[in-house]
Amino acid sequence: MHIELNTAFPARQKLIRPLSNQPFRGTVPGVKHYTHPAMSEVTLPAIMQALADPCRLAIVRDLQQAGGRALACNEVRLEVSKATRSHHFEVLRSAGIIFTEMEGTKCMTSLRRRELNKRFPGLLKLVSAGK
Amino acid sequence: MHIELNTAFPARQKLIRPLSNQPFRGTVPGVKHYTHPAMSEVTLPAIMQALADPCRLAIVRDLQQAGGRALACNEVRLEVSKATRSHHFEVLRSAGIIFTEMEGTKCMTSLRRRELNKRFPGLLKLVSAGK
DNA sequence: TTCTTTGTTCGATGCATATCGAACTTAACA
DNA sequence: TGTTAAGTTCGATATGCATCGAACAAAGAA
Numbered sequence A, B: 001m002h003i004e005l006n007t008a009f010p011a012r013q014k015l016i017r018p019l020s021n022q023p024f025r026g027t028v029p030g031v032k033h034y035t036h037p038a039m040s041e042v043t044l045p046a047i048m049q050a051l052a053d054p055c056r057l058a059i060v061r062d063l064q065q066a067g068g069r070a071l072a073c074n075e076v077r078l079e080v081s082k083a084t085r086s087h088h089f090e091v092l093r094s095a096g097i098i099f100t101e102m103e104g105t106k107c108m109t110s111l112r113r114r115e116l117n118k119r120f121p122g123l124l125k126l127v128s129a130g131k
Numbered sequence C: 001t002t003c004t005t006t007g008t009t010c011g012a013t014g015c016a017t018a019t020c021g022a023a024c025t026t027a028a029c030a
Numbered sequence D: 001t002g003t004t005a006a007g008t009t010c011g012a013t014a015t016g017c018a019t020c021g022a023a024c025a026a027a028g029a030a
Helices: A044-050 A054-065 A080-096 A113-119 A123-129 B044-050 B054-065 B082-095 B112-120 B125-127
Strands: A099-102 A106-112 B097-105 B108-110
Touching: A044 B044, A044 B054, A044 B082, A054 A080, A054 A099, A054 A106, A054 A113, A054 A123, A080 A099, A080 A106, A080 B112, A123 B097, B054 B082, B054 B097, B054 B108, B054 B125, B082 B097, B082 B108, B108 B112, B112 B125
Parallel strands: none
Antiparallel strands: A099 A106, B097 B108
């Protein structure tokens, strides 16, 4: 018996796709404006994958507890290095879960709560309730 | 400045942990009884990770559409090899999402719907609705 | 102006995991 | 008694990704 392989089936997508090819080094706060996907482009598998990590789940929960107030990356209690922390925020951002904006040297991030509730009703509730 | 590294923080867990060390080769249908985690041990990150794959999401959706009826692995429309298919079912099983039982040479699987709805309310709805 | 704070990016490392073909086993069927 | 159907396991391969230290950049404070 012969099995036809994956053609029509949706392929796994890379979690983080580079948004620009500019050979940047270091931050450009105040200059760099973060890129956020349109919520219509956000897929459930990408959301799931972004939330499959305990660190990132913790970030989202902290943001939920902040109740709409934007937090600096720093304010989130996370016991990993700066680089790793930055990575996790980037993942959440490119998955469409958080919104980030520079303010001075800080980057303030908040949940895209309203949009998420519209596109994936029950998702945020699941996150906050899930033990 | 010095950063304290990950001690108290919940570590990433391996997705599939071997359930036995027996050097088996091949299936033992009718003899092998699949091992399923207690729902109380199931964690949200593990669930999320299991559902982060398009194949597995498709499996869960097919099971949802079957409306409680158990399906043979074969009956799920999946364009991957037997081995890969088996792998994905194992991931879903060890994540606590599906229940599998041998019947002759077939393994019949169903969603652990009631338990899931109790422990993670809204999860299955999210899966079926999410585009 | 110099130092500190904040966060990104790079390159490296090591582990996780998606995928396959092949070998295998049992149950059911011819 | 073969033969087929169904599904698992192994070993290999390639890729994904979490993690870190170091180098970097800009804004703000000293």
